[in-house]
Amino acid sequence: MRREEFLRELSYLLQDIPEADREEALKYYEEYLEDAPAEEEEEIIRKLGSPEKVAAEIREGLRADAGQEDFGEYTDAGYTDRRFEEHRMPGRYAGRAEDSRERSRDTGWEEKAYREYGTAQERDAKPGRDEQNGQEREQGKKGGGCLKPLLIILLCICAAPLLIPLALVAAAVVLGVIVAGLGVTVAFLVGGGALFLAGIWTVGKGLGLLFLSPATGLMICGMALVGAALGILLCCLVVWLFFKVAVPLVNALVRALRRPFERGGSRA
Amino acid sequence: MVFNTGAALLDAIVLAAVSQEEDGLYGYKITQDVRKVIDLSESTLYPVLRRLQKDECLAVYDREFAGRNRRYYKITDKGAAQLALYKEEWCSYSAKISAMFAGRITR
Numbered sequence: 001m002r003r004e005e006f007l008r009e010l011s012y013l014l015q016d017i018p019e020a021d022r023e024e025a026l027k028y029y030e031e032y033l034e035d036a037p038a039e040e041e042e043e044i045i046r047k048l049g050s051p052e053k054v055a056a057e058i059r060e061g062l063r064a065d066a067g068q069e070d071f072g073e074y075t076d077a078g079y080t081d082r083r084f085e086e087h088r089m090p091g092r093y094a095g096r097a098e099d100s101r102e103r104s105r106d107t108g109w110e111e112k113a114y115r116e117y118g119t120a121q122e123r124d125a126k127p128g129r130d131e132q133n134g135q136e137r138e139q140g141k142k143g144g145g146c147l148k149p150l151l152i153i154l155l156c157i158c159a160a161p162l163l164i165p166l167a168l169v170a171a172a173v174v175l176g177v178i179v180a181g182l183g184v185t186v187a188f189l190v191g192g193g194a195l196f197l198a199g200i201w202t203v204g205k206g207l208g209l210l211f212l213s214p215a216t217g218l219m220i221c222g223m224a225l226v227g228a229a230l231g232i233l234l235c236c237l238v239v240w241l242f243f244k245v246a247v248p249l250v251n252a253l254v255r256a257l258r259r260p261f262e263r264g265g266s267r268a
Numbered sequence: 269m270v271f272n273t274g275a276a277l278l279d280a281i282v283l284a285a286v287s288q289e290e291d292g293l294y295g296y297k298i299t300q301d302v303r304k305v306i307d308l309s310e311s312t313l314y315p316v317l318r319r320l321q322k323d324e325c326l327a328v329y330d331r332e333f334a335g336r337n338r339r340y341y342k343i344t345d346k347g348a349a350q351l352a353l354y355k356e357e358w359c360s361y362s363a364k365i366s367a368m369f370a371g372r373i374t375r
Binding site: 044064 | 294296297309310311312314315317322337339
């Protein structure tokens with residue numbers, strides 16, 4: 001990933017944080033990448049991780065200092081003498097499991113700062129010093145999360161008397177257009193075929209006439225050949241149009257219809 | 269790394285790295301210096317620097333470099349006091365651990 005791309009995505013992902021914080025973070029990373037040796041740029045960007053991860057870290061930092069008092073991050077690790085007693089708490093050094101992720105989860109704060117970010121749920125589910133905080137956060141999320149599907153369902157029920165006939169009408173119109181299109185296609189195809197066959201047949205007649213009245217015979221032959229050629233052309237045109245226009249159109253329609261259902265499915 | 273670097277230890281390392289230069293250092297350099305000592309992701313330090321700055325342990329200022337601005341982080345008096353405290357605690361802490369490892373702790 002190029003530098004511009006990285007910064008653009010980061011900027012996009014941080015749209016919802018306060019403007020000043022966003023600018024500061026972007027400036028930091030812009031300078032960071034400018035200070036990196038040009039030939040290592042790609043490597044550094046790879047090491048920074050995905051813009052999503054970097055954005056999550058920035059966001060977490062903001063969240064942490066919004067709730068600093070409750071959080072006790074810095075005070076806990078900071079000024080009081082007590083902190084060193086607390087630092088040797090079993091939680092921090094006891095769980096010396098093989099898996100460092102497992103270990104850092106025990107220690108609470110560290111995972112956020114030093115490890116890759118897990119999913120939001122994983123982080124929220126993480127026990128530790130900010131457990132209470134986490135629970136509150138989770139509850140808040142649940143409240144918002146429950147309300148939305150409920151509202152959508154309510155809306156669907158209220159709108160059903162209007163929506164169902166409308167959907168039926170739309171389906172009927174679409175079906176009608178498709179059938180009409182198919183009909184027109186078939187009609188043109190048959191027409192083209194008929195023109196071709198009639199042309200060939202007339203050529204035979206013209207050839208018969210050639211001996212009685214050469215001029216008339218030739219003219220009929222010529223016109224018949226032109227007709228046959230037009231028939232072939234018409235058939236080719238119809239087939240070409242069918243594959244170039246009608247098939248992609250139907251495909252697009254199917255995709256457009258499927259999309260809301262897919263999203264709805266993943267949400268549920 | 270087998271051992272975790274706790275929040276306090278990371279703060280201490282960052283403060284020590286920044287205080288290496290009289291005029292302070294910029295983000296990329298701090299990250300590379302810290303990375304020489306402990307294993308951490310390139311993107312970890314931004315929130316840490318920001319927090320230290322908010323806690324007034326670090327001060328920032330911009331200086332021109334190669335036709336653009338570069339943000340420097342510089343240790344404050346408060347930061348220096350904090351670092352001294354960290355160093356002291358680290359010495360006693362690591363000395364005790366080392367003594368234990370060497371079997372020098374007797375009951």
